[in-house]
Amino acid sequence: MRHSFTAVIEKNATFQEDFETEPYECAWASEARWFIHVAELEGDWAGLSARVQVSPDGLFWCDEGSAFEPMSEPGMYSLAVRDFGGWLRLDCGLGGEDARVRLMVYLVLKE
Amino acid sequence: MALANADIRLSRFNPLPRILAFDDFDDGLHGWCELVGNHNGDLNELQPVFRDMRPAQLSTCTFFDMGTHGAVDGTYSMKLATRPRKFHQAVAIKRLTSAADGLVQFEAWFTYKAEQTFGGDDPGARAWDGNYHPSEAHFGSFTLWNDICEGTEPRDRYHAALRYENTNEEGEFTQRWLYKTGLHPTTRMLREGFDSNQNDVHVAKPDMWAPIPGGNQQLCFNEVPTKVNWHYLRWLFDLSTRRNTELQVNDLTMDLRDIPVLRFDEGYWGINRLLNLCMDVRTTSNVRNFLYMDSVVISADW
Numbered sequence: 001m002r003h004s005f006t007a008v009i010e011k012n013a014t015f016q017e018d019f020e021t022e023p024y025e026c027a028w029a030s031e032a033r034w035f036i037h038v039a040e041l042e043g044d045w046a047g048l049s050a051r052v053q054v055s056p057d058g059l060f061w062c063d064e065g066s067a068f069e070p071m072s073e074p075g076m077y078s079l080a081v082r083d084f085g086g087w088l089r090l091d092c093g094l095g096g097e098d099a100r101v102r103l104m105v106y107l108v109l110k111e
Numbered sequence: 112m113a114l115a116n117a118d119i120r121l122s123r124f125n126p127l128p129r130i131l132a133f134d135d136f137d138d139g140l141h142g143w144c145e146l147v148g149n150h151n152g153d154l155n156e157l158q159p160v161f162r163d164m165r166p167a168q169l170s171t172c173t174f175f176d177m178g179t180h181g182a183v184d185g186t187y188s189m190k191l192a193t194r195p196r197k198f199h200q201a202v203a204i205k206r207l208t209s210a211a212d213g214l215v216q217f218e219a220w221f222t223y224k225a226e227q228t229f230g231g232d233d234p235g236a237r238a239w240d241g242n243y244h245p246s247e248a249h250f251g252s253f254t255l256w257n258d259i260c261e262g263t264e265p266r267d268r269y270h271a272a273l274r275y276e277n278t279n280e281e282g283e284f285t286q287r288w289l290y291k292t293g294l295h296p297t298t299r300m301l302r303e304g305f306d307s308n309q310n311d312v313h314v315a316k317p318d319m320w321a322p323i324p325g326g327n328q329q330l331c332f333n334e335v336p337t338k339v340n341w342h343y344l345r346w347l348f349d350l351s352t353r354r355n356t357e358l359q360v361n362d363l364t365m366d367l368r369d370i371p372v373l374r375f376d377e378g379y380w381g382i383n384r385l386l387n388l389c390m391d392v393r394t395t396s397n398v399r400n401f402l403y404m405d406s407v408v409i410s411a412d413w
Contacts, residue, residue, distance in 0.1 A: 003139050007166035011147075012154035022194060025168040028187060057175035059227060086173055 003028070003111040009090075010105035012039070018093045021105055023058040027086035029109035034090065036068065036077045036105050043099035047072045048092060052079065055087040063091070120184065124218045125345060126410035131207065131215075134407040136169060137185035141407075143167050146202040146312075146389065149298040158301050159309040164391075165201035167191055170403060174337035175227060183220050183341045183405040191402045193394045195226070198251075198280075198310040201402075202391040208384040209259075211413035212350040217255065217388055218408045222339040223277075223330075225249035226399040246336040248284065251395035252276045253402045254313065255346055258387035259353070266374040268382070270295050271348055271355050272313050273323070273367075275330070278395045280317050288326030288358065290370050293319030299377070312391065323370065328363050341405055350386075 009021045026032060036050060048071040052064040068079050081088070094101055116122050120135060134141035148161025170190035172180035182188040191201040209215070225246045236245045256272035274289040293314040294300070296307040307315035314320065331340040347356040353374065355367035388409060392402035 005140060005169075007168075008145065009166070011163060012157075013163075022165070022192070024166075025170045025173075025190065027171045027173070028169050057173060059175050086171060 005029075005109050007107045007109070008104065009107050010103060012102065012104060014100065014102045015092070015094055016100050020053070020061075020092065021090045023055065023087050023089050024107055025058070025086060026084060026088050026107070026109050029111055030082065031110050032081045032084060032088060033108045034068075034079045034081065034105070035108065036071065036103055038071055038074045038077065038101060038103050040100070040102040041071070041074055042101075044097035046094070046096035046099035046101070048094055048101050048103075050079075050090045050092045052081055052084070053089050053091050054084050055089070056085065058087045061089065061091070120406070121408070123183075123220065123343070124408045126218065126408050127214055127216050127412045128410070129413065130408060130410045132205070132407070132409040134189075134205075134404075134409075135185070136189040136404060136406060137182070137187045140167050140169065140189060141205075143189055143203045143205050146204045158296075158298055160200070160307075160312050161298075163194070163199070164312075165192060165194070167203045172339055172403065176337050180339050182403075189404040191390065191392045193392055193400045195394075195397050195399045197395060197397050198393065200312055200391050200393040202312055202389060204387055204389045205409075207386040207388070207409075209350055209386040210384075213411060213413040214347060214349050214356065215386070216410045217346045218410070219344045220341045220405040221344055222341050222403045222405075223250060223253055223332075223392065224336055224339060224401045224403070225394075225396070226401065227336045228398055242334060244335045247332045248278055248282060249394070249396040249398040250277045250332070250400050251393045252278075253390065253392045255344075256313065256389045256391075257348065258385060258389065259350065260379055260382040260385035261350075262383050263378045263380055265376055265378045268379050268385075269353055269372050269374040270313070271372045273346060273355070273358055274313075274320060275328075275360075276320070280395060282395050286327065286329050288323040288328065288360075288365060289320040290323055290355075290367075291319055292321050292371075292373075294373050294375065297375070311393065323358075323365050323367065325363075326365055328360060330360075339403065
């Protein structure tokens, strides 16, 4: 049976500026799927972007190459990733005037 | 014991007659999950200290300078990681129930670290001298605890909590074992107006911890943030007496039978025979703190 684990990376968190998610170790998994559940997105022209980042050590990061489609309204968004090495995080940008987002971020890992 | 001695993976433990769980994190997290507080479906209802207890991770103990450290055996250990924010706490829980009163023992091979930092941003900190490394002072504490509830009557519920305090709230080395002298503020207590600092899941105020007699102990941090040495720990508690029995960490064994364990005056509904085992790591600096478990054995005499 294949191992699987779902980590809640951000739980009902509110941001008013750009942010990176906490580093998460995933060397054991061969595939991953990010979910971002945007519960609230407020502000004029508010939009959320999220790029996948990888790291050899959990300290220094670079873009993995894939990114979510821009998110401009509440909803569930998802992105699958493979060949990510030992660590994953999201580099998220919040655009717009006085923008504010409240969200959940899940990382679903499978061996 | 004969079985334990015959199994090379169990022979480094001393389990009671019935092994309830053997959690070798080389093959998963074995039901150790993120603690979440009580709510009504609206996560805004979570009390602040319970809002962000972080998911456990399967770690390879990989560091920037030497690559993968691995575990006592195999590659993986369970890692709890705080955020890089003073007094943040990461908590994992394993939820069981008890079939009888009697002894329960938690054993583990563990280690702990503060995250590597670069550059000297700690004014006044004791400098690196080739042996001592300031990273050691970035590590706050880790705590082993339980959540026990026999039934629905008043005073049926209690938490025993044993903390290794490396540095105190001011970030000063203390390197000792503590027990708590205050109740864990439950969601219901807070809703009834209980005053809590909300920066420690165990107690409302930082002075609600006391030293365990004979509990001074310097562990093997091993000089730098990228070397890990695994420690043996054995914690025995007794559901019959509602007390801790003893705590062994390497060559130090503390008799805990006279250490008080506070009980809740209220009755709690729907948690009969609750037997939760928990662990956490709490930082006293703005540096991520990590607690690693290579493996855990939970055993009982019933």
